[in-house]
Amino acid sequence: MNRINKNERVGAIIKILTENPRKIYNFNYFCDLFNCAKSTLSEDIDIVKNIFKKFQLGEIETVTGAAGGVLYKPTMTQEQIKEFCADLCDKINNKERIIPGGYIYLNDLLYSSDVSYNIGRALGSFFQDMDFDYIVTIETKGIPIALMTARVLNKPLVVVRKEGRLTEGTAIHMNYVTASSKRIQTMYLAKKSIAKDSKVIFIDDFMKAGGTAKGIIDLMKEFDAEVIGVGILMVTKEPKEKLINNYHSLIILEEINNESGEIIVNSSI
Amino acid sequence: MNRINKNERVGAIIKILTENPRKIYNFNYFCDLFNCAKSTLSEDIDIVKNIFKKFQLGEIETVTGAAGGVLYKPTMTQEQIKEFCADLCDKINNKERIIPGGYIYLNDLLYSSDVSYNIGRALGSFFQDMDFDYIVTIETKGIPIALMTARVLNKPLVVVRKEGRLTEGTAIHMNYVTASSKRIQTMYLAKKSIAKDSKVIFIDDFMKAGGTAKGIIDLMKEFDAEVIGVGILMVTKEPKEKLINNYHSLIILEEINNESGEIIVNSSI
Numbered sequence: 001m002n003r004i005n006k007n008e009r010v011g012a013i014i015k016i017l018t019e020n021p022r023k024i025y026n027f028n029y030f031c032d033l034f035n036c037a038k039s040t041l042s043e044d045i046d047i048v049k050n051i052f053k054k055f056q057l058g059e060i061e062t063v064t065g066a067a068g069g070v071l072y073k074p075t076m077t078q079e080q081i082k083e084f085c086a087d088l089c090d091k092i093n094n095k096e097r098i099i100p101g102g103y104i105y106l107n108d109l110l111y112s113s114d115v116s117y118n119i120g121r122a123l124g125s126f127f128q129d130m131d132f133d134y135i136v137t138i139e140t141k142g143i144p145i146a147l148m149t150a151r152v153l154n155k156p157l158v159v160v161r162k163e164g165r166l167t168e169g170t171a172i173h174m175n176y177v178t179a180s181s182k183r184i185q186t187m188y189l190a191k192k193s194i195a196k197d198s199k200v201i202f203i204d205d206f207m208k209a210g211g212t213a214k215g216i217i218d219l220m221k222e223f224d225a226e227v228i229g230v231g232i233l234m235v236t237k238e239p240k241e242k243l244i245n246n247y248h249s250l251i252i253l254e255e256i257n258n259e260s261g262e263i264i265v266n267s268s269i
Numbered sequence: 270m271n272r273i274n275k276n277e278r279v280g281a282i283i284k285i286l287t288e289n290p291r292k293i294y295n296f297n298y299f300c301d302l303f304n305c306a307k308s309t310l311s312e313d314i315d316i317v318k319n320i321f322k323k324f325q326l327g328e329i330e331t332v333t334g335a336a337g338g339v340l341y342k343p344t345m346t347q348e349q350i351k352e353f354c355a356d357l358c359d360k361i362n363n364k365e366r367i368i369p370g371g372y373i374y375l376n377d378l379l380y381s382s383d384v385s386y387n388i389g390r391a392l393g394s395f396f397q398d399m400d401f402d403y404i405v406t407i408e409t410k411g412i413p414i415a416l417m418t419a420r421v422l423n424k425p426l427v428v429v430r431k432e433g434r435l436t437e438g439t440a441i442h443m444n445y446v447t448a449s450s451k452r453i454q455t456m457y458l459a460k461k462s463i464a465k466d467s468k469v470i471f472i473d474d475f476m477k478a479g480g481t482a483k484g485i486i487d488l489m490k491e492f493d494a495e496v497i498g499v500g501i502l503m504v505t506k507e508p509k510e511k512l513i514n515n516y517h518s519l520i521i522l523e524e525i526n527n528e529s530g531e532i533i534v535n536s537s538i
Contacts, residue, residue, distance in 0.1 A: 140412070
């Protein structure tokens, strides 16, 4: 490879860090890649830090010590989260989204890789300074936003199933009651999924009374694991009393007016 | 904002493009952001292109015309795909993955945001020059890799359900027969999910005889849509005759030896 100039080093560092959120790259990795001295690289990293700060592109952090290096945190500023949630509320408030039975069609948003990535960034911001082992979700619609939260926080994702599957081996299965409709449901999770004494964050797309979240908390106990955070995209205003106390949400669903066709949603931020 | 120098412009462009694969950014967007002339930006983009080429970081492409601009394509070189698949085969060949009944536990890989992103990049490479409207998958385990393929190719994702859901509105449901076990299964898809006359790519994690893929092809006909490509992470060697003819895969599952505990998998690339 020809001589590598500062522009090229800075550019390549940014590309690699951005595509691998929260993955720590040892300084030696870049020194080898660019065939440069550590002092040169330190200067480059300072430039990278300043660029991210100047344009509010998230954070670049250096970690010292043996396992040290540099990493990219895709944090959003409070202002950026607010703007994103307001924009999402605008998209949701569309009468064509109303489905008979008082539901809202959100698949196009939940399954958009772009929207789900930004939901992941926004939800991730609540848990970015916490020490935990897994992001947990339950199939199906919450998977994309949970995967993106996992990507943003660089943690493994665990998906709880609603039906047992032969292909996942021995599983723990547990009944729980949905709080809103009082129906008995089952959740399954393969024993291999979670190591003992883990701490997890539960991510889901929707919460009414919190029966599912409560179920996940109980299921985790069976794995000697603890839910230390809950992040939900959209939470209904009613019932006010949820089965769980501590959770973060981005959007509050106030009301669906079937007659006027209005969906009243507000940002929680 | 203070004066912005070349390093900063190049760095910010790379950050923004990398985080938004295949999204076209108009030159004016960057000219406004940096308060710079188009000629200056053109030079910057050339530098960005060279950095991506020099370090094999994917492609930067400029598009001319009214809707023109610049975009990042997270392509992998053939060599990079080969290396990734070989590494994945190494990870899969581990006797602790064998599950009674001849299955392989892959959740930790399929649900890893890092592995699934790279699977998305590798599978996406087969379809990157095709003109289509949606990535389609069927719940549950294929969702993360399908979402990442959708992210890499910047297309909306559509998830076919195995159970009807009230929350998605009117749906088309269809029975199909799994080719390997001859069981009748059902798939559901909300009518809102896909516009008429669409072209789609089907992505899944696993294929044996191809019954599910065949089912998706039939289901798409009900939406007046056409499957123009199929991409599967892992395909079994047997049966050789699949129900569909054209598909791309990354890994071939040759054999699971329950006695020796060996999983023989090979890269298809």
